[in-house]
Amino acid sequence: MKQGKQVLEKRDTLPRYFLRDYELWPEEVEMREKEKGIWWEYTWRDGYEKAKHFSLGMVTLGLEPGGKVGLLGDNEPEMYWSMFGNWCARGVNIGFWTDSVPSELKYIIDHSGLKFMVVRDQEQVDKMLKLKEEVSKVKKVIWWEPKGMAGYDDPWLIGFEDVVELGREYEKEHPTAFNENIDSVNPEDVAYIFYTSGTTGLPKGVVHSHSSVIQTAEAIREVYPATAEDNAAPYFSVASIFEVIFGSASHLINGIKFNFPESPDTLMPDLREISPTVMFWVPRGWENIASEIQVKVNDASALKRVTFNSFLPVGYKISALQNQGKKPNLFWRALRLAAWWTAFRPVLDKVGLLKTRWAMTGGYMLGSHSFEFFQAIGLDLRQAYGSTEVPFISTHMPGTIRPDSIGTLQPEVDYKVTDDGELFLRAPYMLKEYYNNPEATSKAVDGEGWFHTGDAGYVDEDRNVFFIDRVSELKELRGGKKFSPQYIEAQIRFGAYMQDCMAVGDVTKDFVSAVINIDFESVGKWAERNHIPYTTRVDLSQKDEVGKLVLRDIRRVNSTLPEHARIRRYAVFHKEFDPDESELTRSKKLRRGFMEEKYADLIAGIYEGRESVPVEAVVKYRDGRTGVVSANIKLRSVEE
Amino acid sequence: MVSEAKAKLKVEDVELRFGGVTALDDVSVDVKEGEILAIIGPNGAGKTCIINSITGYYRPQRGKIYYDGRQLIGQSTHKIIKLGISRTYQNIELFTGLTALENLMASRHPFFKSSVVSGAIYFGRAHREEIENRHIVEDIIDFLEIEAWRKKVVGALPYGLRKRVELGRALALEPNLLLLDEPMAGMNLEEKEDMARFILDVFEGQARKYPDTPILRDGVKTIMLIEHDMGVVMDIADRIMVLDFGHKIAEGTPKEIKANPEVVRAYLGEEA
Secondary structure, eight states: OOGGOOOOOOOOEEEEEEHHHHHTTSSEEEEEETTTTTEEEEHHHHHHHHHHHHHHHHHHOOTTOOEEEEESSOOOOOHHHHHHHHHHTTEEEEEETOOOOHHHHHHHHHTOOOOOOEEHHHHHHHHHHHTTTTTTTTTTEEOOOOOOOTOOOOEEEEEEHHHHHHHHHHHHHTTTTTHHHTHHHHHHHHEEEEEEEOOOSOEEEEEEEEEHHHHHHHHHHHOOOTTTOOOOOOOSSSTHHHHIIIHHHHHHHHHOEEEOOOOGHHHHHHHHHHHOOOOEOOOOHHHHHHHHHHHHHHSOOHHHHHHHHHHEEEEEEEHHHHHHTTTOOHHHHHHHHIIIIIIHHHHHHTTTTTTTTTEEEESSSOOHHHHHHHHHHTTTTTEEEESSSSOEEEEEEEEETTTSOOOETTTTOOOEEEETTTEEEEEEOOOOOOOOOOHHHHHHHHHTTOOOEEEOOOOTOBBBBEEEEETTEEEETTTSSEEEEEHHHHHHHTSTTTTEEEEEEETOOEEEEEEEOHHHHHHHHHHHHTTTOSSSSSHHHHHHHHHHHHHHHHHHHHSSSSSSSSSSEEEOSOOOGGGTTTBOTTTTOOOOOHHHHHEEEEEEEHHHSSEEEEEEEEEEEESSOOEEEEEEEEEEEOOO | OOOGGGGEEEEEEEEEETOOOOOEEEEEEEETTTTEEEEEOOSSHHHHHHHHHHHSSOOOOOEEEEEEEETTOOOOOHHHHTTEEEEEETTTOOOSSSSSHHHHHHHHGOOOOOOHHHHHOOOTHHHHHHHHHHHHHHHHHHHTTGGTTTTSSSGGGGGHHHHHHHHHHHHHHHOOOEEEEEETTOHHHHHHHHHHHHHHHHOOTTTTOOOHHHHHHOSEEEEEEESSSSHHHHOOOOOEEEEEEEEEEEOOOOOHHOOOOOHHHHHHSSOO
């Protein structure tokens, strides 16, 4: 029987699913990884052997039931073998963002009390060694990428393969231990702790059980069908629940195959070779693909460019009709067919999305421009909405997509809207608690089991959920009118030359303004094409021509906004917003309060009507050194 | 001279003149097996002249250069390379019209034994050799993390990447002595740190990661490095020699060099 057609038996814990998969498909491909320019395959047997011995090796090293293990590194087979192995040893996984600095690691290590860290490479090992004195409770740091590790002889460190070897020895004496460990895992045992990235305050550890992860993944499968025939490229960090419920859990429960690019730099070309059939990415990933398509179209020959651009409106028209549940007439269908074969199909093929059955975006809001763009070129892209606490809340359903909503509320989820406009939710899959933080737990989940989302939103009679913004992040202008900075920022980011944006405005201000972070790479190319000389990025960002380029995008966004929420003045920022300087969180969300304080002079200048403001920014390098970037930032007005 | 027996490369009283200009004046230096020796000095001090003299580009008027006891002065460049010496260039010398991969494969040329004819038919030994060499080159690509640019034309690559490809090309020749001419010039801090890492990793050898590629497995145990930037050099070199206007003004450990008043004067000018 073909893999995809099998009716799969249910299990109640993730390790039991892992065991089931190995028994079902020992010789089928579990993962593929590109190395030395070639795709290498691992079967479920390969993965089972690795994870089993790693699991037993961890037991040998002293991992106890309920013991916590940190995962830090890019997504590669070893990352998942470790994750599965830990579960099989009754352990709890905690994912970290790969680019975390030592102080961020230390906070989570201390707070969770974890005893083991599994890290990818020398870079991460160095971070851990820097912390060694301060995190004395960590027993071992396990690394899996040997490059550069030749000179390290600290007994605190151990290689992944050495742990596997320990496990192999252990198995000789305890041949039944692995299965016994799996048997003793309970569905209500903690499987994962997700640390929220903390746009406000310190990170909180959101605790999920095996049962909650499994139930979430099963609910997802109802809407986003997945089988062992499917290929995925799990690209998002295992620090996020988004990856675990769509990726790891679906891999174990549905058997979707994992494919790993050769390096982060080769992601886009490798994606084409993977041709994933299911795609779960965060908005920034989709925005990158959208910009990449636009750049490619702009670089293509005149004929191709004209073809694509003249057929694009056809795509928009058809997808709008389909979303309203209407059927396009013969004329539009014929045009659509021509558009598909001459313009959209080749473009989807170029970026590796041609075989994609469904594509979803989640994590935070994707700008409706990007969203409609993908639908127009024929990709079944849907938005799903969840939080770390209630991982799967709503999603777009085929045929009834309202691009302005975040989809239809899941049947499992109850809701209620408070007088303040805050959405309360209750679902069978929810956080168990905030780790070691009963106060936050009782604040977020009340006695009746309602989870307070902190999001302003409403639900209509068709159970479509409308999301406005975080209650705490809606901003009020002088005079009481409200606007959503996040919405404006997402819309700006869609522009081919835009990287990021911070929309500014509050009760002391009469209008909205924006600090814009251009995409230095594509703007640099644009300047080259248009013969605009520049020296540095700072210089480029302050060119009048670049100001005009940005203005085009602002006008585009303004046309979708109500009068009071339009951007009136703007500045082009002289560098990228940077997580190393705490300007963004590790998941690349803007840290608004911090930014407004750090660049208070700039913002004041905008509202005082000044023409330029000198800005000095201290730049922090990852090794702790600092430098100063100074620039004279021009402040410009948007004339209607 | 101290510990003569161990010197892999021995430069003895070399004098190099261009007309009336003396580029190197009685310069002597040893590079021992198992060390990274750095040569530093201000612009025009004669740093590159030393490498050019070793590799046969320049012919010093006086002095001797021994590699494994063999005199190098007077030998032609391609013969010197075959002895196991390879180098990188300050201004990058690659085939700009070829891809990164092709550049590295091209430098494997000395290791191919099949003839032009069998290469054209691409059968038997020629085919086997191509694959064997590709394995080695792919390991080097993996080591230098240039997978994404493997099939990109070198001329279109940014400067920092071209420098990496060039290091790769030097490694593909499987040298026993590596001469690096300003490998970090013109780079930003992050690129410099990466390059320093690569050099140290080559020096250490990466047996666990690349068990099948001798040059990466065993590493290059003798490295001579020319550098303008003092900071990085102090971190990675075992010994440093300082040149100023063709004269050797100091030689010693990074610590000794830092404290040497002559060096400070050469770099910062007379004390203010």
